[in-house]
Amino acid sequence: MRAVAVGGALGLVVIAGVGGVAAQSAGVDQEVTVLTLREALERASRFNPQYRQALNRMELEGPQRREALGAFLPSLRVNYTTGQSFRRERTALDNFGNPIQNERTGISTTSNSSQGVNVDLDLLRGGQRFHDFSRAQAQARVERLSAERELNQVLAEVQRQFLIAQRRRAQLAVEEALLAARESDYEVTQRLFELATVGRSEVLGAELDLETQRVAVREYRGLVDKAMLALRKAIGDPSLRELDVQQELPEPFDPASLDLDALLASALVESPTIGAAKASRSVGQSRLNSVRAGRWPTLSLSSGFSRSAYESERSALFAWNPEDFGGRVSLTVSIPLFRQFTTSQQIASADIELRNAQEDVRAAELDLEELVGTRYVDLETAWANVRQREAALAVAEERLRIVQEEYRLATKSIEELRTAVRDQATAQRDAVDQRFEFAGALLGLYEAAGIVAREAGLATTREQD
Known part of the structure; x- marks a missing residue:
């Protein structure tokens, strides 16, 4: 699957910050396992309980087919x-069938x-066994595709938790970079105060900004810890005690590089939801044929x-x-000459079920087309927002640099500097967040198409064992 990571000057700040946090985490006694996205998905495919349960249900496909084949044997x-x-008999019957007393009781x-x-x-049996066998095959396919849908959902959830963990790391890195900037601003304000260029209130304002930023850093460290716990639960590997995520962050791309028509056509073929609906239709057709064979x-x-x-x-x-x-x-x-119209009722019921199953396939295809189209629009919107956030960040950083220089020359007030600092901090946070919004939108598109496992390069069968 395409990855998403921050580039330019912002990327250097974020990656440096993440590296610092990882170094702090490595200071504990337990060894920290740093996972890439693929490693997290591979571990989840081996240890996640829901994933393993879905794979276990796939193993029933063979026994179900053998059971249907056994009808021919x-x-x-x-x-x-x-x-x-x-037994003990105290009475007996004479030659005329009349009861008499048994002289010798034993x-x-x-x-x-x-x-x-x-x-x-x-x-x-009028071909009924052949139809039953076809129905058993179709039902086995329904259950296998339902399990495959669960596999994709589990993998999507693991990837979602991985992105959340990366996002929290990146946000913490941004907050720590902003903390370093506030410490520098506080030192500059103190020097200006010593030179009688600014007043005591401006020093207190800089100190307030510094303490506020320290609170933000502590809060995000807690969010990082909780994100790691959630990721560990999603993976399900009991050997993971302390873990971290790879420092490489999501890198957006222009959605125009994706062929929407080809993606939709692939989704209609590969989507487990569509496949399960078509298999259910085959079950209905086989059931109708089987019921009709009851007249033979x-x-x-x-x-x-x-x-x-x-x-x-x-x-x-x-x-x-x-x-x-x-x-x-x-x-x-x-x-079978006459069964009180039972066969006719069963045929009518099976025919209605088949027609409804056909409509279920159409409804599933319409839902998929709408969902894939909607997720693609979300991806385009996220891409446009990424570019806008990057432009806004560039403007905010340039403005802050100018205001800081003018503040050192005493041509700008502390309030103007604080405003520029807040605007730059907001733009930096938004730029990081928007990149992860893009990654989430891309994951949502793949999840809607039912190709999370394929894009991750993982097999949703027992072959991976």
Whole structure:
């Protein structure tokens, strides 16, 4: 993916400031791991829980297809049964079926064992199994593309947190550079006060600006720490204790270099959202064909073979080689003549679901076209703002330089100097922030197109393992 970093004099100030902050962080006992964007994304692909869960769901695609393919194969069952029973009879029946008292009352015990194997095979089901297999394939694709969409979302979130961390570092560097400038202004004001060129109130004003800037630096250091914690959570690597981000900052470019039509065409092909919608349509088509196949006759074959033993007392208990045996073979033809309009209702329902799925595809394509177009407009706006902010910063820096020189010559008041300082500080902050706004807009465009992983050069499959 295209990177975004500050250039010119502002870039030197920011990079120097970031280097100073990293050096301070390295002063702690724990080793600091400095990550590039690609390294952060690669670590997230190995350790982020949501990313790993999405990859795990992708592994179900193969078993789901094998399950659907199994409908073409026979079912095989093997069973073994053994048991014992007993009974006591105090009455019996005479030759005419009348109950009489049993003169010799006792308990009779019997045992039995049986073994059996059964094979069933559907020979003809009107093509329903083929349609079910197609539906299973389409459903597996839906789930895989849904998981791929989650992968892109996770990678986009990691990159977003990485940019936030870079942004906080750059903002802290700007504030520390401004702090150094305020310290220099304070020293100049003190010298002018010693020369009786300015009054005590101007010295206090410079000191107030200095303390205000020190507060800003402390606040941004806290923001940097929180940004690093958020990035560490997004990556999910338990081995990351202390981390920092690469000093290279985002570098804007003219969006005109992007072919919007080609990007949109690629998004319509590669977007997991569009792919999932089309796969859902295929599921609906296969379901409709499967339901229609329910009107055709079915032909099935069933066979079995069994061995059994039945003895008195416990003789047949746990018998592994019974001598009695038997078998069966049957061929069944079933013709669905009338099912109380159930089949007609199922066909109508499946047909409506298919038509709605087709509209879902159209709606998803329209949403994608609008989203990609909107994100591209945001990118163009961000680029125009970058150029405007750079021009404003150049003007503010030039004005501050002139006012500082005139202040040293006592031709400008302290208030005019403070105004120029505030304007330059605001312009410098805005210039840095706008570059990261551009980076965020570019990430939003890639996320909308569903190509975050591709632009990052990462594979969203188990092959990366």
